[in-house]
Amino acid sequence: METLSLGQYDLIFNAFSFGFATLAAATLFFWLGIGQVKSEYKTALVITGLVTFIAAYHYFRIGQSWVDAYTLVDGVHVPTEKAFNSAYRYVDWLLTVPLLLIELILVMSLSRSETVSRATSLGLAALLMVALGYPGEVSDSGGVRWIFGLLSMIPFLWIVFQLYVGLGKAIESQPENARGLVRTARNVTVGSWCFYPVVYFAGAVGLEGPFATVVVEVGYTIADIIAKAGFGVLIYMIAMRKSEDTNDSIKTAVPAE
Amino acid sequence: METLSLGQYDLIFNAFSFGFATLAAATLFFWLGIGQVKSEYKTALVITGLVTFIAAYHYFRIGQSWVDAYTLVDGVHVPTEKAFNSAYRYVDWLLTVPLLLIELILVMSLSRSETVSRATSLGLAALLMVALGYPGEVSDSGGVRWIFGLLSMIPFLWIVFQLYVGLGKAIESQPENARGLVRTARNVTVGSWCFYPVVYFAGAVGLEGPFATVVVEVGYTIADIIAKAGFGVLIYMIAMRKSEDTNDSIKTAVPAE
Numbered sequence: 001m002e003t004l005s006l007g008q009y010d011l012i013f014n015a016f017s018f019g020f021a022t023l024a025a026a027t028l029f030f031w032l033g034i035g036q037v038k039s040e041y042k043t044a045l046v047i048t049g050l051v052t053f054i055a056a057y058h059y060f061r062i063g064q065s066w067v068d069a070y071t072l073v074d075g076v077h078v079p080t081e082k083a084f085n086s087a088y089r090y091v092d093w094l095l096t097v098p099l100l101l102i103e104l105i106l107v108m109s110l111s112r113s114e115t116v117s118r119a120t121s122l123g124l125a126a127l128l129m130v131a132l133g134y135p136g137e138v139s140d141s142g143g144v145r146w147i148f149g150l151l152s153m154i155p156f157l158w159i160v161f162q163l164y165v166g167l168g169k170a171i172e173s174q175p176e177n178a179r180g181l182v183r184t185a186r187n188v189t190v191g192s193w194c195f196y197p198v199v200y201f202a203g204a205v206g207l208e209g210p211f212a213t214v215v216v217e218v219g220y221t222i223a224d225i226i227a228k229a230g231f232g233v234l235i236y237m238i239a240m241r242k243s244e245d246t247n248d249s250i251k252t253a254v255p256a257e
Numbered sequence: 258m259e260t261l262s263l264g265q266y267d268l269i270f271n272a273f274s275f276g277f278a279t280l281a282a283a284t285l286f287f288w289l290g291i292g293q294v295k296s297e298y299k300t301a302l303v304i305t306g307l308v309t310f311i312a313a314y315h316y317f318r319i320g321q322s323w324v325d326a327y328t329l330v331d332g333v334h335v336p337t338e339k340a341f342n343s344a345y346r347y348v349d350w351l352l353t354v355p356l357l358l359i360e361l362i363l364v365m366s367l368s369r370s371e372t373v374s375r376a377t378s379l380g381l382a383a384l385l386m387v388a389l390g391y392p393g394e395v396s397d398s399g400g401v402r403w404i405f406g407l408l409s410m411i412p413f414l415w416i417v418f419q420l421y422v423g424l425g426k427a428i429e430s431q432p433e434n435a436r437g438l439v440r441t442a443r444n445v446t447v448g449s450w451c452f453y454p455v456v457y458f459a460g461a462v463g464l465e466g467p468f469a470t471v472v473v474e475v476g477y478t479i480a481d482i483i484a485k486a487g488f489g490v491l492i493y494m495i496a497m498r499k500s501e502d503t504n505d506s507i508k509t510a511v512p513a514e
Contacts, residue, residue, distance in 0.1 A: 010344065018348045021314055025307045025352065032288065032303040036296055072338045 004210050009070060009077040012217045016063035019221045023056035026229035030236055041239035044106035048232040051096045055228050058092040089220065090137065093130045096228060098123035104185055107238045108170055122159060129155040133200060145204040153197065160190055178241045185234040192227035195219065261467050266327060266334040269474045273320035276478040280313035283486035287493055298496035301363035305489040308353045312485050315349040346477065347394065350387045353485060355380035361442055364495045365427055379416060386412040390457065402461040410454065417447055435498045442491040449484035452476065
């Protein structure tokens, strides 16, 4: 950790605070909508809110850790002994990343057995992906970072394959008013998740210094907001659309955006 | 930041505390009313409460930042190294200002496609308005403050135009018992939002010193309470009025005040 200017320190702190506020607000938005969806989608909304709840908790902790990690000396922020706790993100991802895939499965109206088997296999793959990244993240050795990063890419690529190929038919069979949203949700998952290995490997090729810290911390925060709150709004909309059907079976399905 | 008297410091702190209490109470008022409105208006109340929730969180943080920013020396409050974090307001506005327009759209019973397109365009315009103000707010240069302030007025004027002209017909088509409230809600939006550029440009013409700080901080707090909690109560009343219709279709609509 290096000395940061006022602007650099503040930008990162404000990003963490913004992350907390957005994720906490998203949590309540999802949970307050539970009463408006059919019972088969209520659990999906519970989990969607749990993901942002867990993430909000961690951003609160991350913000606190950031404040403790620096002290103001002559107009610049100097690192204290209490190193910024970067493990918070990995602990968060261990919980939230499997749940993100599960919430998507739960709004796809698959058969009970397919729901269980896909949720389990995707959840475990996500767990493995995050767990493999961690030793590389905390290591000082570039080589170790590369090895674990590449190992972590294996379950990631399997997940991407499942989302496009394994679940392809199920996605195309979604009702018309929700199909576009489900496709978008899948694309947002893969697109937003791609950000994390980019940051990870930038660390592996030696990107460092205050500017890199700003890019990494603000970048991860924005990626988390998109991947959890933004994605969650798509899940919410899918659940809402699919819950309209029973009330308005005559109403022609509005084209999904 | 300058030295403040006991009275000046306390007034501002108490304004922040009052802001938190009012906004937190408003949040719970809106959410506890969700069960009493028709399903098409529930999301509007969720969002109305989210706006005041996010604002309450930020007033809590703002109050804390205020306390950390001053130290009591010989009966006056002297600035500490920890500068008062004025970014909190902008981060708050980035989230809440788009949502304020969206909650108004959601109680206007527009068609699905118009609801989505207006909510999106107004939300983005609001986001742009706030984002353009930020560089001016944090700059020491009066010139920079002017430039960004004027740029920010462009999306603001577009929003005002939409509220009076673009949505004019939709507002006049509201049911009789809610029409006056919707007009009032629109007027409160524009009226309360006008306060912010006045404060912003007062900073650009060099208004400063302890008295200016009191006016700015207390003023912004009052404006936020009116624009979020006060406006939210109007949205709540509109949703309640429009939910009466189905129960009392024989009852002649009470003229809106």
